[in-house]
Amino acid sequence: MKTVSISMAPADRVSRHASRFTGRRGAMLIVTLVCLAIASMLTFAIVRAAIQIQRQLLREEESVQVEWLARGALDRAWMRLEQNPDYTGETWDLTADDLARDATALVAIEIVIDPADTGTREARVTVDFAPNTPRAIRRMRSTRWNSTPETTVTPKES
Secondary structure, three states: OOOOOOOOOHHHHHHHHHHHHHHHHHHHHHHHHHHHHHHHHHHHHHHHHHHHHHHHHHHHHHHHHHHHHHHHHHHHHHHHHHHOOOOOEEEEEEOHHHHOOOOOEEEEEEEEEOOOOOOEEEEEEEEEEOOOOOOOEEEEEEEEEEOOOOOOOOOEEO
8 A cells, every 4th residue: 555645735734823823812812801800890899998988987077076066065055054044055057168078067955944953954965967968967965964053063964
């Protein structure tokens, strides 16, 4: 039997080599796209977490500011009652400029005299921060003290 050798034309060899190389390039392109997709998802998750942390910090900061407004109102009520026993309260309408924020606040002080004991007074404070918005905060604080002429007791917060 006679062996016949068939020689491939140079174009056939190049074409087979090129198709293998093209397949590798296609696989590398897919791997690169998958890596980019993973990197994009990680970046999105990190940015989202950072935004949530920023919102939480802002909320905590606003909550602390509301607490300070309530304490300041109680201190003012006590001071005003020391100066004027007929003081009945007041309302502060704080603008965004007053608060150095993009929200307003309403602080109401009400003085209540115990009908059973005219010497005992209660200051009730209500702070409404950013009312009628999704981030509204309301704090209510009160304190009682005896303000008879012979004794003055430091207020106790409740």
